[in-house]
Amino acid sequence: MACMKLGSKADAFRRQGQAWFCTTGLPSDVIVEVGEMSFHLHKFPLMSRSGVLERLIGEASDNGEEDSIIRLPDIPGGVKAFELVAKFCYGVKLELTCANVVHLRCASEYLEMTEEYGEGNLISQTELFLNQVILRSWKDSIKALQTCEDVLPHAEDLHIVKRCIESLATRACTDPNLFGWPMMERGPMQSPGGSVLWNGISTGARLRNARSDWWYEDVSSLSFPLYKRLISAMESRRIKQETIAGSLAFYAKQYLPGLNRRHSLGESSIRLAAAPSEEEQKHLIEEIDSMLPVQKGVASTKFLVGLLRTAMILHVGPSCVSNLEKRIGMQLDQATLEDLLMPNFSYSIETLYNVDCVQRILEHFLAIDQSTGGASPCSVEDGQLMGSPSLTPITMVAKLIDGYLAEVAPDVNLKPMKFQALAAAVPDYARPLDDGLYRAIDIYLKAHPWLTDPERERLCRLMDCQKLSLEACTHAAQNDRLPLRIIVQVLFFEQLQLRTSIAGCFLVSDNLDGGSRPLRGGLTGGPGEGGGWAMAVRENQALKVGMDHMRIRVSELEKECMSMRQEIEKLGKGRSMWASGPKFGLKQMCSAQAGSVSDQGAKNGKVEKVKDRHQGKQKKKKLSPDG
Structure with a gap:
C-alpha cells in the first residue's frame, strides 16, 4: 500500500x-x-x-x-x-x-x-x-473510493468520488494485454516491462495476461450506489456488454444468498453473515434487472433463472418478475431442465413446480421466434428427421419442454388442462419425433389413474402416432393405459413403418445386383435422372466392383503361394539326394551339375528350357548324381 x-x-x-x-x-x-x-x-x-x-x-x-x-x-x-x-x-x-x-x-x-x-x-x-499516487493505482483507488462512504457529501463536493470512478473506469476498460501485465498493479517481483524478476535480475519470463473479469471481485466491495456509478462510467466508455453482465452477476452473488445454494457451507455462512435485509435484496434485484443488457446471451440463463427464483422467494414486484421471465424466454434454447424446475413459493398454488411461470417463459420464446422468422419447419419420414441435421432452437426448446413435462407429470395436483396447455403450446413442426411427448403422457396417465376415458383421449391426441419411433410404437401397442382407439392407430402406423422399412431393404438388395435394370439405369442415366438415389447406387456398384477385384487378387496370391510351396518341397527332396552321395560333397555336385547343363545347352540348344525352369513356368527334370 x-x-x-x-x-x-x-x-x-x-x-x-x-x-x-x-x-x-x-x-x-x-x-x-x-x-x-x-x-x-x-x-x-x-x-x-x-x-x-x-x-x-x-x-x-x-x-x-x-x-x-x-x-x-x-x-x-x-x-x-x-x-x-x-x-x-x-x-x-x-x-x-x-x-x-x-x-x-x-x-x-x-x-x-x-x-x-x-x-x-x-x-x-x-x-x-x-x-x-492514489489515482494512478487500481487498488489504492478502490480503497480510497470505499472511504468516501463516511464523508460522502464532502467527498462529492471536492470531486474525489468522481475522480476515483473515472480512474477505475479507465483502467477497467483498457485491454491489459496492451501493457504485458495485469492491470491490478505490478508487484515487487515484476519489472516495468512485465517480466518476472529474481534478485533484481530480469528472467525474461512473462506474467500471464489478465482476463477481462480480473476487476470483478475488487469492485464488488463497493456499496451499490458507488458500484452503479462505476458501471455507468464503464458503459460510457463502450465496454463490452458481456463484461458488464458478468460483473453484475458476480456482484449479485456476493449479496443475494439465494444465488449461492451450491456453494460450500463455509462460503455460504460468510455471505449470509454480511447479507443485506430482505428489502435491500429486493431493491438490489430490481436495480440489477434494470442494469442488465437486453441482448440475448450476454447474461447466462442459469444466472437469470437464479435471479428469477430469488425474486419469487422475496416477492419482488410483478414488473421485475415479468422482465426476468422475458429475458429467460429470449434464450430459452440455452436453458437446461434443472433451470426450469422452479418450485412454487406461494401457498395458494397446489402444484410442486411453477408450471405457469414456465408456460409464460415458453410463450415469450415462441413470440420472439415467430417475430424473427423462426426456423424452417422440420418434417419426418419413416421416423427420420428430414432437412438440416443440426437442431434448431425451436426443436431444442421442444425437447426441453417434453423433458419438463415428464418431470412434473407425477405431481397428482397437476390438472390435465394445465398439462395439456403446456404440451400443446409447442408447435407441431418443432417435434421431429413425439417419443418424448409420449413418455410424458404415459407418466401422467400412470400418476393419474382416475382420469376418465375422454380426458385420456384428449391427452393422447397431443401426440402424432406417425411421429413415433418403432421402439415407441412397440411400447405403446402393449400399453394398457392408452385408450383402445390410440392403440389401434399405433398398431396401424407400426405396420406401415415395418412394411416401408422392409420394402426399402429389398430395394437396396436389388440395386446391389450388377445386372438389375435400376442399377444400369442409374449408371447410364443423364444428369437429371435418378437424383440422389442414382448416386447411392453408383457408390454401391463401385464398392461391389472393388470387392470383386480384391477377391480375384486374393485367389491369384493363393495360387502363387501353392506353386512356391511345391517348388520348395521339390528342391528339398533334390538336396537330400545330393547330400546322400558317397563321393561328392554339395559344392562339387553343384559344380558338376552346372558343367553338365552348359555342355548340353551348347550341343542341343536347350538353354531356354533351363531359364524357364528357374522361372517356375515348366516342370523341372530330375538330375542324376553323375550328371
Missing part, C-alpha cells in the same frame, strides 16, 4: 481515557472537543495552519475565556481525522495512505488549511498524494 510521510518530530501525544494531551512541557491553552473526545492543545500551532481554528480561537479569547474551548462536532472523519490534523499542525511524523487521505483531504478543507496559513499545508499535501 502506497504511503507518503509528513512531519519529522517524534510523537508528542498521549491518550488518557477520553482525552488527548500534548507532552511538549507547556500547559495547554485551548481545548478542542470532537464528539466525546477532548484534545488539550496549544493555540499557536493550530492558528498557524487553520483559518477556521484561528477565527474560533480568536472569538473565544475575545469573550475573556482563559482556556478557550472549541467544539468541532461536524468535522469530516471525526476523532481519527482530527488526531492526524493535530499531529500535522505540530509537525509530528505521520503517514498519508489510501485509507486516510480522503478523510484528511475533507477535514483540511473543512478547517481551511490552505497555503495562506503556511507553505505545504495539508490541503496541498493531500491533493498531491491523491493525484500522483
